[in-house]
Amino acid sequence: MNNTKEGNLQHAIKYSKLNTWQFNRGQQLLKLLNIKRGDTILDLGSGTGELTVKLSESVGLKGKVIAIEPDITRLELSKRNTLKGFDNIDFLSQKAEELDIISEESVDIVYSNYVIMWIEDHSGAFNCAKRYLKKNGLFAMELLLERIPFLSMVNGLTGDAGRQLEATFHGKSKDEWVKFFNEHGFQIEHLECPKLEFNFKNIEHFFDWLEGTSHGAFEVKLLDDKSLLELKKRYPKQVYFEGTGFQAIVKNIK
Numbered sequence: 001m002n003n004t005k006e007g008n009l010q011h012a013i014k015y016s017k018l019n020t021w022q023f024n025r026g027q028q029l030l031k032l033l034n035i036k037r038g039d040t041i042l043d044l045g046s047g048t049g050e051l052t053v054k055l056s057e058s059v060g061l062k063g064k065v066i067a068i069e070p071d072i073t074r075l076e077l078s079k080r081n082t083l084k085g086f087d088n089i090d091f092l093s094q095k096a097e098e099l100d101i102i103s104e105e106s107v108d109i110v111y112s113n114y115v116i117m118w119i120e121d122h123s124g125a126f127n128c129a130k131r132y133l134k135k136n137g138l139f140a141m142e143l144l145l146e147r148i149p150f151l152s153m154v155n156g157l158t159g160d161a162g163r164q165l166e167a168t169f170h171g172k173s174k175d176e177w178v179k180f181f182n183e184h185g186f187q188i189e190h191l192e193c194p195k196l197e198f199n200f201k202n203i204e205h206f207f208d209w210l211e212g213t214s215h216g217a218f219e220v221k222l223l224d225d226k227s228l229l230e231l232k233k234r235y236p237k238q239v240y241f242e243g244t245g246f247q248a249i250v251k252n253i254k
């Protein structure tokens with residue numbers, strides 16, 4: 001895996017250019033929220049910041065968005081993309097489960113799009129979010145409900161790197177999430193497990209997206225020639241696969 005500064009930047013740029021799928025899902029989550037001018041929103045795992053911009057526009061100049069992202073390269077890219085006209089965004093390089101530098105009970109909405117399945121310590125992340133949320137504040141999230149068989153198959157073809165990537169997935173079933181919310185003092189306001197459809201114009205487009213979204217943990221050069229040839233033969237044009245998401249809005253009641 002190319003972990004150099006330049007390698008990280010290339011993967012971040014790839015993600016920023018090719019994250020249409022995540023962006024569209026994030027916009028749908030945003031539409032479910034009644035965001036008000038002046039609200040303070042915590043964007044948990046803000047990536048390269050395209051949805052942070054949408055949150056910033058929704059809260060207006062009297063509001064604030066606090067964007068949390070542990071990957072410094074992605075955070076720097078977000079800052080660069082929002083130099084003009086987005087004075088209401090604070091960017092912080094922190095992990096959701098280690099968040100410690102914002103005022104307690106100051107946030108109206110925690111928003112997290114396709115991040116939580118990459119966090120091992122769910123309790124840590126939700127306890128932090130709870131500390132910063134106002135009473136009756138909302139936590140809106142969308143994530144994968146379970147591993148996507150097609151992605152697991154492709155990752156599996158890359159040996160150790162693929163196995164490591166698969167191990168970073170931390171999912172729960174719908175019932176486990178419901179129990180988890182109850183135990184952590186959140187009341188469910190909305191819950192859905194949407195069918196997810198992924199559509200790429202060809203296999204190269206898909207590989208580029210996967211490299212960007214996996215921070216380079218998946219790299220096409222890790223595939224041996226035989227696997228690459230088989231994938232290209234199997235997907236001569238469009239690449240389509242499905243998965244199941246988990247979309248929830250929960251209220252901080254304790």
Ligand SMILES: C[S@@+](CC[C@H](N)C(=O)[O-])C[C@H]1O[C@@H](n2cnc3c(N)ncnc32)[C@H](O)[C@@H]1O
Nearest residue numbers: 022045046047070071095096113114115118119
């Ligand atoms: C698929 S991207 C989603 C980014 C953005 N929310 C979007 O929808 O475009 C997942 C992001 O979660 C971030 N992430 C991973 N672990 C995290 C953690 N422990 N706390 C906060 N963010 C994390 C990654 O660095 C990555 O930028």
